[in-house]
Every structure is written in C-alpha cells, then in structure tokens.
Amino acid sequence: MAHPTAPDRRLRTREQPVTAPPLDPITLGDLLRVASAPDFDRWQDQVRRTGGCSDPVHLTGWTLTKDRTTGETLHSYSTGTEPGGRLRVACGNRRASRCPSCAWTYAGDTYQLIRAGLAGDDRRDVPDTVRDHPRVFATLTAPSFGPVHNRPGRGVCRCGTAHATDDPALGTALDPTTYDYAAAVLFNNHAGGLWMRFTTRLRRELASRAGVTQRELKESARVSYGKVAEFQKRGAVHFHAVIRVDGPDGPGTPPPSWATVALLTDAIHAAAAHGYTSVSVPAADGQPARTFQWGAQLDVRPIKAFGDGSDITEQAVASYVAKYATKAAENTGTLDRRIGEPAELDRHDLPEHARRLIEACKLLDPLYPDRRLWAWAHMLGFRGHFSSKSRRYSTTLGELRQTRADFRAAQEREALGMEDREPDTVLVLRDWQYAGHGHTPGESALAATIARTLQLNRETAREELPAQLALEGAAA
Numbered sequence: 001m002a003h004p005t006a007p008d009r010r011l012r013t014r015e016q017p018v019t020a021p022p023l024d025p026i027t028l029g030d031l032l033r034v035a036s037a038p039d040f041d042r043w044q045d046q047v048r049r050t051g052g053c054s055d056p057v058h059l060t061g062w063t064l065t066k067d068r069t070t071g072e073t074l075h076s077y078s079t080g081t082e083p084g085g086r087l088r089v090a091c092g093n094r095r096a097s098r099c100p101s102c103a104w105t106y107a108g109d110t111y112q113l114i115r116a117g118l119a120g121d122d123r124r125d126v127p128d129t130v131r132d133h134p135r136v137f138a139t140l141t142a143p144s145f146g147p148v149h150n151r152p153g154r155g156v157c158r159c160g161t162a163h164a165t166d167d168p169a170l171g172t173a174l175d176p177t178t179y180d181y182a183a184a185v186l187f188n189n190h191a192g193g194l195w196m197r198f199t200t201r202l203r204r205e206l207a208s209r210a211g212v213t214q215r216e217l218k219e220s221a222r223v224s225y226g227k228v229a230e231f232q233k234r235g236a237v238h239f240h241a242v243i244r245v246d247g248p249d250g251p252g253t254p255p256p257s258w259a260t261v262a263l264l265t266d267a268i269h270a271a272a273a274h275g276y277t278s279v280s281v282p283a284a285d286g287q288p289a290r291t292f293q294w295g296a297q298l299d300v301r302p303i304k305a306f307g308d309g310s311d312i313t314e315q316a317v318a319s320y321v322a323k324y325a326t327k328a329a330e331n332t333g334t335l336d337r338r339i340g341e342p343a344e345l346d347r348h349d350l351p352e353h354a355r356r357l358i359e360a361c362k363l364l365d366p367l368y369p370d371r372r373l374w375a376w377a378h379m380l381g382f383r384g385h386f387s388s389k390s391r392r393y394s395t396t397l398g399e400l401r402q403t404r405a406d407f408r409a410a411q412e413r414e415a416l417g418m419e420d421r422e423p424d425t426v427l428v429l430r431d432w433q434y435a436g437h438g439h440t441p442g443e444s445a446l447a448a449t450i451a452r453t454l455q456l457n458r459e460t461a462r463e464e465l466p467a468q469l470a471l472e473g474a475a476a
Contacts, residue, residue, distance in 0.1 A: 030442030043083040051101035052451025056088040061432035068427045096326040097336045103326035109400045111322035117394035118314040124395035130251040134261045135244040135303045141295040142236035146179035171233025172353040181360040185381035188237045190279045192384030201277045205267035210258045220256045222246045226389040230324045235332045235357045237382045250392035261302045284367035325387045335378045
C-alpha cells in the first residue's frame with residue numbers, strides 16, 4: 001500500500017546524523033548509556049520499525065508457532081531476549097503534535113481512503129468509473145460568535161491593523177467581554193449532530209430537484225461522503241467533505257441521469273441553509289436557549305480528475321483532507337490532551353482566547369451533564385470523530401491497517417521459511433501483556449533522530465521519483 005510520500009526502503013543505508021538541538025546533561029548522559037549498551041542495535045531496530053515513534057507501547061510476552069499435525073515447533077519468540085525484556089510497538093496516535101511518525105502513517109491511510117473514493121481502487125472494490133460520478137469538495141463553517149481579528153481581503157482588520165499571516169492575534173476576539181464563548185463551545189459540541197442533520201436534508205433536497213420521492217431516491221441513487229474536521233483559529237470547528245452521488249449500490253453502479261455536479265451543488269447550498277438543518281440547545285441556569293446552524297460561508301467546488309492549477313483535483317483534495325486528519329485544536333493554542341483540573345491551565349502558557357474557551361467548557365459542564373463538555377475541554381467542546389465517512393464511500397481505515405499487517409506477516413513468514421504453508425496447517429499460541437509506554441530522555445532524543453532520518457529518506461525518495469520515471473521512460 002503506497003503512501004503519498006512513501007519511502008524508498010533502499011535508502012535505509014543512507015542514514016546519517018541529523019542536526020538536533022543541544023542536549024541537557026541528564027539527557028546526554030542517558031543517551032550515552034543507551035548508545036553504549038550491548039543491545040543498542042536491537043533497540044535501534046525496534047524503534048526504526050515503529051518509524052521513530054515518540055511514545056511507543058511496551059509489551060512483554062511470547063509467541064509459539066507449531067505444526068498442527070506433527071506438533072513440531074516451527075518458530076518461537078519471547079521478549080525476554082529484547083532490550084529491557086520488552087517489545088516496542090508504535091503508539092498509533094493520529095495527532096502530529098503527539099507523535100509525528102504515527103501521524104504520518106495515519107495521514108497516508110486517510111489519503112488512500114479519500115483518493116480511492118475519487119479515482120477508484122480495484123483492491124478496495126471501487127472501480128475507476130467512479131470518476132464519472134458527480135462529486136464536489138464542500139466546506140461548511142461555523143456561525144459568528146463575535147468579531148475577531150482577521151485579514152479581510154488581506155487588508156486592514158476592524159481593529160485598524162493589517163495582520164501578518166503568523167500574527168498570534170488572528171482569530172482572537174476583538175472584545176473578549178462581548179464574545180460569546182459559551183455559544184462557541186456549545187456549537188463545537190453539537191457540530192456532529194448538525195452534520196448528520198445536513199446529510200439527511202441533503203438527500204431530501206436531491207430528491208426534490210430530481211422530481212422523485214424519498215423511496216425512489218433510495219432505489220436510484222446513494223449519497224456518499226468522506227469528511228474531516230478542522231479548527232479555525234478562532235476555535236470554531238468546520239468540516240471539509242468530499243460528497244459524491246452514486247448509483248443505488250454504491251460506487252460500482254452508475255448514478256441516475258439526473259445527477260449532475262450542478263444539481264448536487266445546488267442541493268448542498270439548500271440543505272445547509274434549510275431550517276431543518278439546525279440543532280437546538282435548551283436554556284440552562286443563566287444560559288439562554290440557542291439554535292445553531294451553519295455559518296454563512298459555504299464553499300462548494302467540483303472535483304476534477306486532473307487540472308492545470310485552476311481546478312481542484314483528486315490529488316489536491318486527498319492531500320488536503322489527509323493533512324487535517326492529523327491535527328486537532330492545537331492550532332488555536334489549546335492542549336493536545338485531556339485536562340484533569342482547571343489548575344493545570346496555570347502550568348501552560350495558553351493564549352487568552354483559548355483559555356477562555358476552555359473555561360467556558362468548565363462553566364457549562366454541570367449545566368449540560370450529558371454533553372461532557374469538561375471531558376472534551378481540550379478540544380474546545382468538540383466530541384465527534386475528526387475524520388469519518390459514509391459506509392459505501394470507499395475502503396476503511398481498519399481495512400488499510402489490516403492490509404499493512406498482512407503484508408508484514410507475509411514478510412515474516414517468508415523470513416522464517418513458512419511462506420508456502422497454508423494458514424490452517426499451523427497453530428499460533430501467544431500471550432502479551434502491557435508493560436508501559438514511552439522513552440527515557442536519552443531514548444527520546446535518539447528516536448527523534450531516527451524519525452528525522454526516515455523523514456529525510458522519504459523526502460529524498462519523493463524528489464528522486466520524477467527523475468527515475470523520466471529515465472525509465474527514455475529507456476523504454
């Protein structure tokens with residue numbers, strides 16, 4: 001399975017020191033201890049196998065492979081021979097702020113998932129004829145909760161300042177005393193429900209424009225989507241979505257003749273603005289009743305198979321969605337993990353705007369106990385899945401991970417000389433226990449170096465690929 005920036009494994013021999021920040025004495029001493037240990041090479045192999053994971057999971061245990069008929073032991077393994085008696089496996093965290101290595105893998109899987117639904121993938125039962133189906137890239141935004149510092153037309157903000165792109169003031173309230181922080185976090189908290197209402201209304205709008213009933217629509221067409229959530233700098237979540245019209249059985253069947261990009265675009269605009277597409281939040285102690293709808297900014301663009309830069313293409317959409325699949329609310333200045341007590345905020349240098357949003361979650365939590373606002377305060381109230389898709393859009397992340405696991409298992413069987421054995425002729429016994437996670441300070445520095453080297457190799461392979469393809473074309 002290819003990644004959008006897949007590494008060339010032949011470059012592993014190119015590993016070289018990468019410039020890193022100076023180390024403090026404790027970290028340096030621990031690094032020297034790890035590097036001088038007799039089992040350092042094996043530790044390094046483990047970490048390299050995780051991709052340089054910054055917070056690997058430690059396992060202890062054993063596995064035993066036997067021939068079912070003869071009882072012969074074909075292979076045995078125990079972590080007793082590993083460094084520290086542990087096997088390290090990747091943490092799998094999707095957040096780039098927590099583990100860049102695992103986030104890269106997650107982004108690659110998301111890229112494959114989205115692109116398969118746009119360009120097709122026979123391995124995923126999505127034919128390339130899906131390119132002929134109406135499909136658009138839609139962005140639905142949050143409403144306003146008060147004026148914020150921005151760059152209107154790259155001009156002067158209402159505050160009288162022409163903000164630079166990296167100005168930390170961007171997205172923060174012009175007047176924090178009047179900004180509706182409570183509404184902002186409540187909108188985030190209900191955004192998932194608002195999306196579900198939107199998809200329901202979209203089907204009705206499509207049926208209305210096609211001149212068919214709801215039942216007839218189900219018999220002739222299916223709406224599929226893949227989406228990802230993104231936090232704006234002001235701390236409000238919005239959604240980017242690939243929306244596609246298929247035949248009744250999904251991407252393998254052609255859509256009805258009435259299904260066009262123009263009709264789909266019109267239906268999306270109508271569904272987003274319809275009164276049904278809203279969520280109501282009841283009044284609580286000191287809090288008014290609220291009704292949330294999408295913001296006025298709605299962007300819907302047709303997706304082209306290829307383009308000259310003026311059109312949005314399959315490659316661009318898949319890459320864009322994959323990029324945001326590894327991010328959460330960190331770009332607003334909030335934390336990337338759950339908050340135990342409000343006092344923890346004093347230990348972090350949080351921007352005032354983000355802190356006010358978090359404090360609003362704490363204030364509202366007892367008023368709406370079923371919404372678990374404090375549990376999701378680090379996400380500014382948002383509690384939905386960051387990336388999701390409809391059932392028949394394309395493959396699933398689970399299937400992609402299973403494909404990668406099967407590939408590695410096949411490599412291991414080949415290395416053990418068991419590639420010709422049928423799976424039902426062997427018996428595998430195993431016992432694994434969780435034994436902790438993470439690195440010591442010195443291990444962390446070494447793992448970061450390994451991760452940077454792997455990234456360098458990937459970038460080098462990507463840069464060399466066009467030249468390699470050109471040479472092969474010339475030779476042909």
